[in-house]
Amino acid sequence: MNRTPSVRAWFPDEIENTLRAVDQANRSVADAIRTPEMALYRRGYTDALAVLATAFGLDPLPNHKLPLP
Numbered sequence: 107m108n109r110t111p112s113v114r115a116w117f118p119d120e121i122e123n124t125l126r127a128v129d130q131a132n133r134s135v136a137d138a139i140r141t142p143e144m145a146l147y148r149r150g151y152t153d154a155l156a157v158l159a160t161a162f163g164l165d166p167l168p169n170h171k172l173p174l175p
Contacts, residue, residue: 121162125155129167 129152136148156166 116162118162118164122159122164125159125164125167129155 132148132151136144136151152167159166
């Protein structure tokens, strides 16, 4: 890993695509494990993605408010 300071601009669509990709990976695992604990974990995960989106000035992903078990 290069520790030399550099400037890298991330465009909003790149950030949104990254958030969608990690959401998709987590959702595929959560869909395979149907337990109340996984539902709670998934809710926290999507809430964390919503926080990241907000931190970058983006709207949260559409499914960020999942129902609690």
